[in-house]
Amino acid sequence: MNTSKKIVLAEDNSILALLLKYKLEKEGYTLLMAKDGKEAIELIELHNPEIILTDIMMPFVSGLEVISYVRNKLNLTTPIIVFSSSGQEEMVLNAFNIGATDFMSKPFSPNELIIRIKRLLFNKTIFDKTW
Amino acid sequence: MNLNTSGLIIDLIQYFFIAFTFSAILSYLILAIISIFENRHYMKKNSFVNYKDILSSTISPSISIIAPAYNETLNIVENVRSLLSNHYVNYDVIIVNDGSKDDSLEKLIKAYDLVKIDYVINNQIPTKPLREGVFKSTNPAFEKLIVVDKENGGKADALNTGLNISPNKYVACIDVDCLLLEESLLKMIKPFLETTDSKVIAAGGVIRIANSCIIKDGKLLDVNLPTNMLVRGQILEYLRAFLLGRMAWSKLNGLLVISGAFGLFDKKIAIEVGGYDTKTVGEDMEIIVRMRRHMEEQKIKYKVAYIPDPLCWTEAPDNYKIFISQRNRWTRGTIETLKKHKKIGFNPKYKSLGIISYPYWLIYERLAPIIEVTGVLYFIFLIVNNAVKWDYAFAFLVLAYLFTVLFSIITIITEELTYHQYKKKGIGLQLITTAFLEPFINHPFILYANIKGNFDYYFNKDIKWGEMVRKGMNKASD
Amino acid sequence: MVNLFYYIVEYFKYSPKIIQLLWASSVVFTLIIIGLSIYLNHIRIRLRAKERIKAVYQKKYESDLIEYLYSGNGVDEISKEQQIIIDYLSNCAKSSLKRKIIISTLLKLKDEISGEIADAIQKLYCQTGLVNYASYKLKSKKWDVIAKGIKELAQFEIKDALNDVIEHIDHPKREVRKEIQMYLVKLFRFEGLEFLNILTNQLSEWDQIQLLEILQKFENQHIPDITKWLESSNNSVVSFSLKLAKIYNQYEAKDHIINLLNHSNQEIRIESINVLSHFGDIDSLIILKSDFNQRSIEEQVIIFKMMEDINEVSDIPFLLEHINNMNFDIKVSVTKILKKLKNSEANDSRFITTDIEYSEKTSLIKAS
Numbered sequence: 001m002n003t004s005k006k007i008v009l010a011e012d013n014s015i016l017a018l019l020l021k022y023k024l025e026k027e028g029y030t031l032l033m034a035k036d037g038k039e040a041i042e043l044i045e046l047h048n049p050e051i052i053l054t055d056i057m058m059p060f061v062s063g064l065e066v067i068s069y070v071r072n073k074l075n076l077t078t079p080i081i082v083f084s085s086s087g088q089e090e091m092v093l094n095a096f097n098i099g100a101t102d103f104m105s106k107p108f109s110p111n112e113l114i115i116r117i118k119r120l121l122f123n124k125t126i127f128d129k130t131w
Numbered sequence: 132m133n134l135n136t137s138g139l140i141i142d143l144i145q146y147f148f149i150a151f152t153f154s155a156i157l158s159y160l161i162l163a164i165i166s167i168f169e170n171r172h173y174m175k176k177n178s179f180v181n182y183k184d185i186l187s188s189t190i191s192p193s194i195s196i197i198a199p200a201y202n203e204t205l206n207i208v209e210n211v212r213s214l215l216s217n218h219y220v221n222y223d224v225i226i227v228n229d230g231s232k233d234d235s236l237e238k239l240i241k242a243y244d245l246v247k248i249d250y251v252i253n254n255q256i257p258t259k260p261l262r263e264g265v266f267k268s269t270n271p272a273f274e275k276l277i278v279v280d281k282e283n284g285g286k287a288d289a290l291n292t293g294l295n296i297s298p299n300k301y302v303a304c305i306d307v308d309c310l311l312l313e314e315s316l317l318k319m320i321k322p323f324l325e326t327t328d329s330k331v332i333a334a335g336g337v338i339r340i341a342n343s344c345i346i347k348d349g350k351l352l353d354v355n356l357p358t359n360m361l362v363r364g365q366i367l368e369y370l371r372a373f374l375l376g377r378m379a380w381s382k383l384n385g386l387l388v389i390s391g392a393f394g395l396f397d398k399k400i401a402i403e404v405g406g407y408d409t410k411t412v413g414e415d416m417e418i419i420v421r422m423r424r425h426m427e428e429q430k431i432k433y434k435v436a437y438i439p440d441p442l443c444w445t446e447a448p449d450n451y452k453i454f455i456s457q458r459n460r461w462t463r464g465t466i467e468t469l470k471k472h473k474k475i476g477f478n479p480k481y482k483s484l485g486i487i488s489y490p491y492w493l494i495y496e497r498l499a500p501i502i503e504v505t506g507v508l509y510f511i512f513l514i515v516n517n518a519v520k521w522d523y524a525f526a527f528l529v530l531a532y533l534f535t536v537l538f539s540i541i542t543i544i545t546e547e548l549t550y551h552q553y554k555k556k557g558i559g560l561q562l563i564t565t566a567f568l569e570p571f572i573n574h575p576f577i578l579y580a581n582i583k584g585n586f587d588y589y590f591n592k593d594i595k596w597g598e599m600v601r602k603g604m605n606k607a608s609d
Numbered sequence: 610m611v612n613l614f615y616y617i618v619e620y621f622k623y624s625p626k627i628i629q630l631l632w633a634s635s636v637v638f639t640l641i642i643i644g645l646s647i648y649l650n651h652i653r654i655r656l657r658a659k660e661r662i663k664a665v666y667q668k669k670y671e672s673d674l675i676e677y678l679y680s681g682n683g684v685d686e687i688s689k690e691q692q693i694i695i696d697y698l699s700n701c702a703k704s705s706l707k708r709k710i711i712i713s714t715l716l717k718l719k720d721e722i723s724g725e726i727a728d729a730i731q732k733l734y735c736q737t738g739l740v741n742y743a744s745y746k747l748k749s750k751k752w753d754v755i756a757k758g759i760k761e762l763a764q765f766e767i768k769d770a771l772n773d774v775i776e777h778i779d780h781p782k783r784e785v786r787k788e789i790q791m792y793l794v795k796l797f798r799f800e801g802l803e804f805l806n807i808l809t810n811q812l813s814e815w816d817q818i819q820l821l822e823i824l825q826k827f828e829n830q831h832i833p834d835i836t837k838w839l840e841s842s843n844n845s846v847v848s849f850s851l852k853l854a855k856i857y858n859q860y861e862a863k864d865h866i867i868n869l870l871n872h873s874n875q876e877i878r879i880e881s882i883n884v885l886s887h888f889g890d891i892d893s894l895i896i897l898k899s900d901f902n903q904r905s906i907e908e909q910v911i912i913f914k915m916m917e918d919i920n921e922v923s924d925i926p927f928l929l930e931h932i933n934n935m936n937f938d939i940k941v942s943v944t945k946i947l948k949k950l951k952n953s954e955a956n957d958s959r960f961i962t963t964d965i966e967y968s969e970k971t972s973l974i975k976a977s
């Protein structure tokens with residue numbers, strides 16, 4: 001049985017996506033890559049990942065829409081980490097209002113991202129076990 | 132009549148036409164040369180601008196995109212979504228549904244989870260009343276969207292409603308079916324923020340023709356040259372006007388027109404002058420002239436900026452009927468605007484606006500087609516009376532034709548050296564071919580539409596806007 | 610055939626000067642058209658080739674960069690794999706097109722990432738010798754080349770270039786001076802703002818925004834004393850420091866900002882009111898209410914906006930004076946504040962004139 005945790009990453013910066021893919025796969029996760037919100041939603045519906053990482057400003061279907069879709073239409077409790085170049089308070093609040101779990105503003109440290117992913121997955125495991 | 136006198140009159144008239152042609156050619160050349168220098172300067176200046184910094188700033192000024200919509204049900208949901216994904220932080224999108232008879236509003240309500248809200252409107256500019264009201268989304272992801280449903284009043288009236296509703300400092304007035312590239316607002320707001328020695332009242336952009344281009348999910352994926360010759364001719368025409376014309380006018384601060392498809396305005400000044408004029412069909416040109424005039428009268432140093440980057444892509448008419456109707460409307464708009472503001476013409480009180488811009492527009496935009504057609508009729512008259520000096524006529528016509536072709540090719544080269552949007556193989560040759568054919572394919576119809584426009588303006592008061600049939604931008608239509 | 614040729618020559622020789630001129634011009638035009646068409650074709654071929662190169666090399670450099678970042682030894686020394694990549698990139702850098710692609714690839718990642726990876730990218734920039742090309746640009750006579758060089762050095766945070774950069778500080782071109790300002794702020798953060806002390810040119814809004822964005826990317830700042838900038842004779846410097854005061858909550862500068870309420874420039878007065886409003890300072894509100902009627906309408910609007918957050922029951926008489934104010938925004942503000950203060954009586958429509966379409970606002974919309 002494949003116990004590797006699945007992560008869906010929606011990021012349109014190709015080299016950043018490559019870097020994160022490399023780093024996260026090294027940690028043992030399986031990466032599913034999307035270049036925009038629409039692709040991300042398709043991957044999420046298909047694979048039901050353990051964690052979703054998404055940029056906010058993406059063409060056409062924004063990161064905020066992805067979160068909204070996951071929480072309201074798919075009704076999933078999957079942890080979602082959002083990144084954005086926009087450190088604006090309003091964007092952050094919006095993201096959390098819609099249902100994001102965590103937020104990292106760019107530029108961010110990939111090491112910190114990994115720590116947060118591990119923490120969220122750990123918390124989720126405890127949460128799932130209790131219920 | 133004495134043979135000598137009639138010969139003299141014929142000569143004089145001929146000299147007039149030739150002199151006019153040469154003066155027109157000279158003016159195009161001057162504008163082209165100034166434009167080329169300006170283009171180079173602009174490309175240099177912008178080669179190292181980092182737009183990303185302003186992207187996320189909390190201090191970047193607030194902008195409202197106002198898009199009037201009338202019977203746009205085919206594409207409205209897609210277009211709105213595209214507008215919502217602009218890469219700017221501080222903006223909202225106001226869709227003004229101008230009394231559409233179709234289900235545009237229902238589609239929007241469904242797609243964006245809209246609910247009716249109560250909204251206090253500052254009616255600084257009188258407009259037609261609301262119909263269904265003001266709507267906003269319950270989904271925070273669409274928080275930027277405001278939809279207004281009102282009684283039909285025309286494009287100018289819808290824009291004025293948008294001006295009344297907007298809470299922001301700047302307004303971007305666009306056509307709802309335009310595709311705005313992601314960095315459009317960033318690039319357009321720059322002159323407003325960068326200029327320290329004068330007040331920028333408006334900024335105009337370049338309109339690129341989207342026919343046959345692949346647009347998917349609101350993103351311009353592929354730029355193709357359409358096969359339709361009429362559209363190809365328009366592409367050349369737009370390139371000439373935008374690259375070799377408006378760039379110079381912007382440098383001379385004499386820009387009289389900002390395309391109605393995409394323009395950014397200082398909201399306070401737009402409202403101060405009374406908003407758009409609902410009684411004209413050329414409201415985009417008219418408001419700029421009025422705003423400029425206002426600033427001149429107030430004696431405040433001002434500027435109308437111009438951004439040559441390709442930011443706005445829209446569909447151009449691909450059949451003659453709609454094409455002629457569009458040009459007819461443009462003609463009437465020009466006539467109405469020039470007439471309404473004739474006080475500034477040749478008036479030194481209005482400086483370059485009155486001494487250069489207005490006369491140029493009057494002579495080379497409004498009167499030129501009439502002079503040209505008169506020239507043609509005169510030529511026919513001469514043929515009938517066997518008074519044509521064929522050697523002269525023929526040599527002259529050939530030269531004039533070659534000049535237009537040459538000018539078009541210089542335009543194409545300028546485009547290649549600046550924005551190079553048409554990358555595919557073979558397009559270069561196709562564009563050159565178009566340069567040779569355009570004088571026969573487009574130009575006569577433009578003349579016809581212009582004359583008809585004049586005729587309609589003076590004798591046919593009932594005509595209004597005309598329809599534009601939507602084809603749907605997602606299909607690669609040819 | 611030959612006859613036709615002779616006919617044309619004869620025709621031309623015996624034509625009047627004007628016709629000769631016209632035809633000669635036509636021939637010249639035709640030749641130019643042919644020449645330009647060939648040139649056009651040449652440009653397009655060259656541009657397409659460039660695009661192809663870009664596409665191919667972009668991918669290659671992206672994967673090379675990732676490989677470089679992950680084949681380190683964890684120690685400061687350069688591993689064998691890394692050295693290969695460094696040599697390869699140094700070699701490519703000789704071509705200006707490839708150099709551009711490498712730099713844009715490095716920046717594409719560096720802008721998104723912080724921490725040790727960002728530092729590693731910076732080191733790579735130096736190790737491959739790319740930094741030398743940028744330094745070399747500073748010696749150019751052309752302003753746009755100098756500006757580009759400074760910008761690049763700022764993006765990769767090359768402190769060593771400071772002296773060379775500073776040499777251009779009085780350059781006649783605004784773009785160059787601006788890049789120097791950004792360089793100083795990017796590398797030396799708040800200390801880099803020292804140039805504000807002597808700046809005579811205007812800092813445009815665009816410049817101010819960019820400087821602030823650079824500053825906001827750094828955490829744990831020691832904010833310098835902005836009071837001397839608040840008193841500057843350069844209005845744009847004052848405006849900039851007001852923004853600093855707001856973003857970094859410089860309450861200590863409150864008194865200086867209150868002084869600015871009487872500044873000659875209206876924009877500065879408005880910005881000052883905004884900052885004091887953000888601070889929630891009641892003292893300044895008292896001052897503003899006392900000379901309220903001498904203020905311009907724009908300032909009055911902002912003052913009422915300020916009162917939406919800071920208000921008390923004793924303000925009611927003052928508010929009632931303005932409930933029928935000509936200005937729409939003021940009317941809205943006043944009604945909002947009265948609602949907050951007098952829960953039931955504010956709905957009394959006798960206070961509201963008929964020329965506004967008034968209805969209750971729901972929580973979904975922002976106040977206009």
